[in-house]
Amino acid sequence: MAILNEPATLVDNPGGIPLTPEGHAMLQKELDHLTSVKRPEIADRIRESQQHGEFSEDNNELDEVKFEQAMVENRISELKALFGSAVILEIDQIPTDTVGIGSKVTVEDLQYGDEFSVRIVAGVEADPNKDLISMESPLGSSIYGHGAGVEVSFEAPEGRKRYKILSITR
Incomplete structure (x- = not known):
């Protein structure tokens, strides 16, 4: 290699x-x-x-x-x-207090109550099929820089979405 x-x-x-x-x-x-x-x-x-x-x-x-x-x-x-x-990024550079590049974030869809996890990555790594979400995407940009417990809303192709950040890990 x-x-x-x-x-x-x-x-x-x-x-x-x-x-x-x-x-x-x-x-x-x-x-x-x-x-x-x-x-x-x-x-x-x-x-x-x-x-x-x-x-x-x-x-x-x-x-x-x-x-x-x-x-x-x-x-x-x-x-x-x-x-x-x-x-x-080294593992210790991945934030856990606020959402950043490399963070694994669990969110709750406040409309439906569904919970799911995504990893925030740069656009070149993004692959929604593998739950790798670009920080430039509607979801990624709305949660980027926020901590657990914060509610965010953003415009998605399906309409307005509201999510709550439940946890942030590496």
Whole structure:
């Protein structure tokens, strides 16, 4: 696994993009897959097709493969740039008194009484299917900086929501 930069702290790099250790590992795994699997696969497909003369001027297959190659190269560049400015949070940097990056927050939907937990992350790590919520999302931005017991409201695609922060952990 290639290490593109050593972990920094927010003090060392105040303008850096904060990543949880899990988010950093996930993005590093994606970069490794793109560089060691996808990039060679695409190069092989281009090479094999050229050797067999499958690409002609009016063949869209070459355009499709080159488009895929451009997408992969673009994502590799994005990830390398991200790692160049990333700040990997240490566990003790994750707040538990107020909601911050890396916090695991349990909230109650005050309309329905449902309770659920989410982890607040930077946008590059967000994956709502895994309960990783961006601090820029409506829910994330409404609870960010608040402590347990605080009630917040925000506009969601389904309408106005009201939640209460029940607990904040690492």
